[in-house]
Amino acid sequence: MIRIVVLVIWLLLSAWLVIWTGEGLFGIDQRDSILPFSGEDTLGGPIIIGVAWGLILTFGGTMSGLGRRRRVRGESQIGVGRIVEVTRTGLTVNDLPQYDLFIRVTPTAGEEFVGQLRMLADTTDLAWLQVGQPIPVRFSPTDHDTIELADVTDQAVHDALLQWRIDRGLIDPRLVRARTTGTQVPASVLAVRPTGRRREGQSELELKVLMAPEGASTWEADTTVFAYPEAISRFQVGSPIWAFYRREDPKTVAVTIEKEAGR
DSSP states (O other), rough: OHHHHHHHHHHHHHHHHHHHHHHTTOOOOGGGOOTTTTTOOOOOHHHHHHHHHHHHHHHHHHHHHHSSSSOOOSEEEEEEHHHHEEEEEEEETTEEEEEEEEEEEEESSSSSSEEEEEEETTTGGGGTOTTTTTEEEETTTTTEEEEEEEOOTTTTHHHHHHHHHTTSSOOOOGHHHHHHHHEEEEEEEEEEEEEEEEEEEEEEEEEEEOOOOSSSSSSEEEEEEEEOGGGGGGGTTTEEEEEEEEETTEEEEEEESSSOOTO
8 A cells, every 4th residue: 555655646746747847848937837836936846846756766666666676465376487588677776777577487387477577686686687597486376477586595485496397307207206305415527418308498417426425435326417508517527516315225316506405
């Protein structure tokens, strides 16, 4: 409700300034203006209203949605998105430019769709605002127009993304138990070979890895992994990675490039 009220006020102030500017351009005597707060002092009203307009635009962005992205309200789901377009809106708030991100989302269930994410971003954010970049998102099952970034440190988000990979065959069914219930240990890549298979925009790699659990003997194992093109360099020979295995089956190994909390 507050967001709507602030937005209405901002729009009314914008209309006031547009009419006042138009009267000046067309030579209308602004002492007889149709606008309130004009009268004899033709500069006092515009100054006050202009300042109020700027303050709402600068500090009211979070409430009104003028400077910040809209939030997903009510029940939400988690999916994987890939950026398909990034555009500047032309708005800058506190020296931060605003961007519209159009993201193609693949839900854990259902068909793909393209949603919009509006956000302020500084120069450090621009590194990941690239077309093709995969990102986890939250979205409403009833409103696909608005999405928001999902917190990758949230265990629910992590579990949903892992299940998304399993459901789409991005983890070999033979490796699922190791990946979901196994012990995570350091490993390194000994050999890598692309298989030529692609799925969900990812390429499959065959790996030979050296398992190196702390304080225990090392051993070699063969496995496969699907990786986005921008992550393939992380699986080159000699690269440090993380691997999962179950103690009763140390040769069945699933790998990742990220250390998981508590594993």
